[in-house]
Structure formats: structure tokens, C-alpha cells
Amino acid sequence: MGHCHREFLRFASVLAFAAVSLAPAALLAQTSTAKTDQWIHVRVESKDNKGEVVRVNVPIEMAEKVLPAINKDGLHNGKVRIDSAHMEDVDVRALLDAIRTSKDGEYVTVQSNENDVRVAKSGGYLYIHVTDRSGEKHSDAKASTAKGTPAKEEKVEIKVPMKVVDALFSAGKDELDVLAALRALAATGDIELVTVKDSENTVRVWIDSKNVAD
């Protein structure tokens, strides 16, 4: 056995030892990467005769990569241009800034026969709950002619981490930074973002680490 052969064997044994030692670390790294894969799910269920069900599942990482590649209409480099004229002279940025710097609490509570609105901030989340009963009255009127009409109440529940709101408005004036918001969302754990329920449809938007909808 020559000197070269011995050197080669020594080198191979060092390599094998390194591979065996590093394998668990590599496996662990792989597991942790897989664990942080967050998916955004959208589910729309229609209760009409057609019984339409829409399920969309998108990995946030994929959305982060693909979004900057879309440059069409108002969307450029992951930012959406918003027309300030449509904001009806409301300075949303100042409004959100005021909410962000304020303490946790209920900011808006409206209770009327037709609507309940609640806007609150708690534990780093912004909550917007709206119950619209304006359709209920019409259905009540019809109910006198057709019994059994379901109550037309619409409920909207939105829960957004303040970090995501901050990221969304982090771009320049008249722009929404959707890409930054996605990145902030990816850092958030499992969360139910939007729930809309009315007599005809149910809409859910949520984030978790599963690659299929419920």
C-alpha cells in the first residue's frame, strides 16, 4: 500500500466522519425550513343551488417570489398604486399611525338596528368586526309572504397583525407594499385573517403550515 493510497484513505475517513457528524444538523435544518413553510388559504363556499366551493392554497414563499415578477396595471414590484381620490380625503396612513401608537383598546363601537361595527386593537392585532343586518329587514318583509326565509345577516371578521398593517403601508404615499405585508405575514404563525358569513356565502382566509385546505 503506497503513501498516496494511505493519504487517500485518511482523507476519505475524514470526509465520512464529517458527513456523519453533519447529517443530523442538515436534517434538523431541513425540518426547520419545512416547518416555517406558511401557506395562505382562501375558501369560498356558496350556499346556493350550484353549491360552488373555491379553495386556493398558495405558499407565502411562492407568492413572495412571484409577486415582484408581475408588473401590470397598478401592480409594480410587489406594490399596488392606490388612487388617493378613492380614499375620500381620509389620511389612512395618519389614521393607522394613530392606532399603532395608541394603547390597546376599542376605538370604534357602533351599535344600531342595522349595523354593529367594532374596531379594536389588542395584543398586537387589529380587529375589525362588522355585522350588517340591513338585509334582514328586507327579508323580514318578504318573510310575511314566504315563510322560512333565512335571516340576511352578514358578518365580517378581520384580524390582522399590526406588523402586517405597518408593512402594507410602509411604501411611499399612495402605495401599498403587498410584498412587505406578505413577508410580515410569513413571520406570523397560524392565523385566521378574514371570515365573512352571510346567508349565501362563507369566505375564509387563513394562514397555516398545511399545504391543503381543511
Place this chain on the structure above:
Amino acid sequence: MLMIAKVALGLGATLALATAYTFHEGVIRVDVDESRQGGSHVHLWFPATTVSAGLRLAPKHYLSHAAEQARPYLPVLREVAKELQKYPNAEFVDVTDSRDHVHIAMVNGKLHVDAVSDSEDVHIVIPAETLGDVAARLEDAAPGI
């Protein structure tokens, strides 16, 4: 006799290698069935490698023209193809109603697009790797993207 055996072995090995190379990217499948009377039925199965090879061999001016047409969508196609490869088994879109069903998913590294309705059934299977190849070839043909 020995010579014939050697030639046969050589041919067999070449054939096996050629087959392995041809199918290494997988198979592209296109099935279209129209249920109306006299409707068309298209069933295509071909190795995905033929698409990549075809794009390499296609005359440059044809490819440039195609790339120019697809230019706005190429960056999206490139990114989607790249990202799809990270999710070999996943369901992306599922739309169902009483008449139609649309399903887009990755199954074993292949993008499956299924659209089933009363009037026609469409099933397309394409390896994500091939999508990436197509995007890369078209981008090469349309510099400046």
C-alpha cells in the same frame, strides 16, 4: 456469434441509455374530450425532453417571435416554474360547482391541470422542470427581460 452478441449488447445499452435520457424529465400528457356529438378527442403523450430539445433546435426567428409575444409573462412563468419545483405534492386551486370542476395541483413533481365540465374534459400534465426549461429558452430568445 460472439460478435453478434457484442453488437446486440451495444445496441441494447445505447437504446436503454437513449430511452432513459428521453424520459428523464418525464412525460407531458394532454387529454381533451368533448362530450358533444362529433366532438374531438385528443390524447397526447410525449416525452418532456422533446419540448426542451425542440426549443433548442427551433429556428431562432420563430423562437424570438414567440418570446416577444410571451414577453410580459416570462418573468412570472420563470418564477412560478422555479417555485413549483419546491412543492412536488401540493394542491393549489380547486373550484367545484354542480357542473364544473377545476383542479390545479402538483403531483410527484408534475403540474396537473384538470378541468371537467358537462361539455368537455381537459387534463394536462406537465413536469415543472419542463416549464422552467421553456421559460429559460424563451427568455434567452428575448433578451432584455
